[in-house]
Amino acid sequence: MTVSIALLTQDLRLHDNPVLRAACHEADEVVPLFVLDPDIEAAGFAAPNRLAFLADCLTDLDGSLRRIGGGLVLRRGRSATETARLADELCAGSVHVAAGVSAFAGRRERELRRHLGDRLHVHDESLTVVPPGELTPAGKDHYAVFTPYFRVWRQAGERPPHRAPVALRTPAGIASEPVPRVKPDSPGLPEGGESAGRRLWRAWNVDRYEELHDDLAADATSRLSPYLHFGCLSATELARLAERQGGPGAEAFVRQLAWRDFHHQVLAARPQSAWTDYRAKRDRWWNDELEAEAWRQGRTGFPIVDAGMRQLAHEGWMHNRARLVTASFLAKTLYQDWRIGARHFLALLVDGDIANNQLNWQWVAGTGTDTRPNRILNPLAQADRLDPDGAYVRRWVPELADLPGRTVHRPWKLARTPGGYPQPIIDPTDISTRLRTGRGLD
Structure with missing residues (x-):
C-alpha cells in the first residue's frame, strides 16, 4: 500500500486543490496534513483573528475529508521537521505542497527539500490564477506595472479547475493534535472554511x-x-x-x-518588499505616536477614516475603498511610516495577506509600484464620493448617527460636536500641511 502526504498550507479546500489531487493520483492512501508551526507566530502572522478563522477552516476541512473516507492530520512544530517525521513513520513515497511567495514560505520549502530531497513535489498553481514568475517582461524577472501585466495575464493559458475528490483513504491510527481554539479580537469575525x-x-x-x-x-x-x-x-x-x-x-x-x-x-x-520600500524615496516620516494611536482607535475626528478603522476592529475586515482612504490618511495626510499601518492591519485583518497588504500599503504610500507616487486621497472628497449619504459613517460611528446627509462628514462645522466625538487631529482646512506635494489630490 503506497502512501503520499499532502502538506496543506494556504489551500484548505477539496475543490480545485492541485496538492491534494496530485497526492491522490500518486498513492493508494493519502495523509492530508496541516502543521501548526510556531515560526508563523514568531513571524507575526498568527494574529488572534486569523487563528480563530483558521480553526473554522481546519474543522470544516476535516469534516469534508471524513465524508469521503479520509481525515485531516494536525501536528504541532516546525513544518519541515514534522512533515519529514511523519513521512518516515509511514514510509511515504512523496510529499506534495503548494509554492508560496513570502520569505517564510521560501524558508519552509528549503527546509522541506533538505529533509525530503526528491520526495518533495512543489506545486505552483495552487495559490493564484497564474503562477508567480510565469509571466515576465523581456529582460526582467517580474512586472512592476499592473496594466501591462493584466494584458498578458488575460492572454495566459487557462488551467481548468480540478474536481473535488469523491473518495480518499487515510491510514488509520495516525496521531493528530486537536484543532486549537482561539478567541478573536474582533467580535464580528466571519465564519471560516470552504463550506462558508x-x-x-x-x-x-x-x-x-x-x-x-x-x-x-x-x-x-x-x-x-x-x-x-x-x-x-x-x-x-x-x-x-x-x-x-x-x-x-x-x-x-x-x-x-x-x-x-x-x-x-x-x-x-522581491521578498524584501514586505517591509522595505520597493522604490526608496528616502522619506522622513513624521513620528507622532499620539496621532498614530488616534488613527488605530478610529478617533481622528475625520468620520470616513474613523468609520473604516472601527469596521476593521469589529469585523477583522474592511471595505477595500475604506482601506485605501484610511491608509492614505496615515501615510500621506499624517505622513506616518506606512509600516505602522501595515502592522496594525496585519494584527487585525482576517485576510491579512503579506503580498496584498504590504504592497497595497506601499502603493498608497508612494514607495511601491504605483506610477503616480504623489497620489493623495483627500479624505473629505473621498467621503463625498464613496459615502454620499453618510450611511457608512453612521453605521460605524454611532456618535454621529443622528446627523443628516453629508453633515456627518464634517461635524466640526457644527456649533457643538455630538456625542463626545473628537475634534480633528489636524486642521481639516489644510490637510496637506505635511505632504511632500499638494499635487495629485483625487
Missing part, C-alpha cells in the same frame, strides 16, 4: 459589482478575501466561474483577482 466560502460565493451578486464596488454603504463587494487568503476557495475556480457568467461585474471582479496575482508575483521576485 462557497455559500458566500453562491449568495453574492457579481452582476452588480462594477456598479457598487466603490459604494461603502452598499457593502456589495464579495467579502471573499479571507477565503482566498486561507485557500478555502480557489482563485482559479472563481476566475473561471466569473468569466463564464460574463458581464461588467464579472469583468471587474476578475480584474481584482489579477491585482492579487500581480502583488504575488512582485513579492515572489
